[in-house]
Amino acid sequence: MKLHLQKSIINKQSAIQITGSKSESNRLLLLQALFPEISIKNLSNSDDSVLMTKALASKSNVIDIHHAGTAMRFLTAFFSTQEGRSIELTGSQRMKERPIAILVDALNQLGADITYKENKGFPPLLINGKTLTKHKVTLKANVSSQYISALLLIASKLKNGLELTLEGKITSVPYIKMTLSLLEDIGVKTTFKDNLITVFPNNQPLKASNQQLTVESDWSSASYFYSIIALSEVGTQIKLSSYKNNSLQGDSVLADLYKAFDVSTTFEKDTILLQKNNNTSPNTVINFDLANAPDIAQTIAVTSFALGLKCHLTGLHTLKIKETDRLVALKTEIEKLGGTVTITDNSLTLEASDNINQNVTIKTYNDHRMAMAFAPLALKVPITIQDYKVVSKSYPTFWDDLDQLGFKFSI
Structure with missing residues (x-):
């Protein structure tokens, strides 16, 4: 089954409760x-x-x-x-x-x-x-x-x-x-x-x-909201719970990494407040070693593509043995959208481009993270997610939460 996402504008302020890690x-x-x-x-x-x-x-x-x-x-x-x-x-x-x-x-x-x-x-x-x-x-x-x-x-x-x-x-x-x-x-x-x-x-x-x-809420799941904020208007906020400032989860590095996309993270008791502070400069180059947090590579690559930024990610050797070969899958789907991607066994390089093809159908390859990583692109262009229910592997209420934010979609 396919989910058709219209070009959307999300609410300026929202709050989401994310399931445990x-x-x-x-x-x-x-x-x-x-x-x-x-x-x-x-x-x-x-x-x-x-x-x-x-x-x-x-x-x-x-x-x-x-x-x-x-x-x-x-x-x-x-x-x-x-x-x-x-x-x-x-x-x-x-x-x-x-x-x-x-x-x-x-x-x-x-x-x-x-x-x-x-x-x-x-x-x-x-x-x-x-x-x-x-x-x-x-x-x-x-x-x-x-x-x-x-x-x-x-x-x-x-x-x-x-x-x-x-x-x-x-x-x-x-x-x-x-x-x-x-x-x-x-x-x-x-x-x-x-x-x-x-x-x-x-x-x-x-x-x-x-x-x-x-169990602390899942930081990998939080990554998609970081991407959404990065692609949103300046001043947009999303509050997520329940999170700790001294997390055990490697993906909590998101709070630091997304500063490159002008997204700030404020810890308030058991919540984090994400906010878009400035329009990201088109000259920004994203260069991260994700050896300690490979599960957020797809999200970061798509965020970079949506903002027209050059991106070089390393430490990705484990992505080849996930639900799919995530490096090949990323290259294939981003290039369908008009991007230029080079991969090795350990890295991904995305060239800067301000072109995004509309109404592309994203294949998910039985991989929940492919569906969720590409969904924020609906803030830029209409997009279709194939086999969209695959998100239940890690985040069954993902589409409900996007609906709450203001995303528009139909089956």
């Missing part, structure tokens, strides 16, 4: 499965978190997580520790094309029993749960942080904990620190020194003070 929610759901006394507030209502919840509660020996890459990685680690239980973990056709050998090899080094049902290195997986007694493993430091977090989340329940050595320059550090911080919040002791991460075993019930946890 998918990244935090999925980590806490796994920890809750390991420590059932945990209680979670403001849990994400995303498809990924719903699938994660259902998978953890399922008694079936076949678990299908569809497009949910985080769930695939976290559940691979979780089910490998469930002694006496055998699971086939599968997903969509795209999931069967997303590599998982790095995590499987690491778990098998720890003593897990995981094999491939179809193609070596890819789901579906056959997992025979058992007690893991080994406690040392090494990974390349530039792999997806989800592989690393999957190991860290189960580590405190391993008989001897975990010593994880990362070789080389570490990417996505904020996501690793998020995982470690959540472990500390429930009372698990960890250390992260140089390239060695240690998680100590904890097989005791949690203290009452460590059992109640509240």
Whole structure:
């Protein structure tokens, strides 16, 4: 199905409540499965978190997580520790094309029993749960942080904990620190020194003070409103909740990055106020290393394109193994709109241009972030989003919230 967005002007002042962070929610759901006394507030209502919840509660020996890459990685680690239980973990056709050998090899080094049902290195997986007694493993430091977090989340329940050595320059550090911080919040002791991460075993019930946890709202979801403000008239404001000034989420770097687009962020208790302060100079060049926040690359690229700015983004190597190859998808769709894009395995360069083709249909490639990143273009030209319901993967109420802002659209 397609959603046709008319050229729109949004309200000068609006307020939006955004659901809990998918990244935090999925980590806490796994920890809750390991420590059932945990209680979670403001849990994400995303498809990924719903699938994660259902998978953890399922008694079936076949678990299908569809497009949910985080769930695939976290559940691979979780089910490998469930002694006496055998699971086939599968997903969509795209999931069967997303590599998982790095995590499987690491778990098998720890003593897990995981094999491939179809193609070596890819789901579906056959997992025979058992007690893991080994406690040392090494990974390349530039792999997806989800592989690393999957190991860290189960580590405190391993008989001897975990010593994880990362070789080389570490990417996505904020996501690793998020995982470690959540472990500390429930009372698990960890250390992260140089390239060695240690998680100590904890097989005791949690203290009452460590059992109640509240998920901060999702900063990745906030990125689309930063883009909307950047494309709006000077003085336009959007208030978002619930957010913290000392966020665990790597995408909170948005508050600094969008200063380049003349968008300010003001923290007020548990909310952030976004405001457009000036018209962005056409001579502005956007040059960001997003190794620690790759999920906002699509939003920044589209914001830059809409404002006619030159943009060079690096640190994007993990985008090739997401729901789609996001670098190829961005290049394809921006060029349909009239832009000029060059990509490598790690970077994207957009040339400055003040031309935007109208009434283009954006293909989403089963990728929620493609739909949401391109939607703000309706502030400049009419645009159509194909398979628009894909946003439910992380942000089911996205279109309702855009309607509240004043966007005009029809099916």
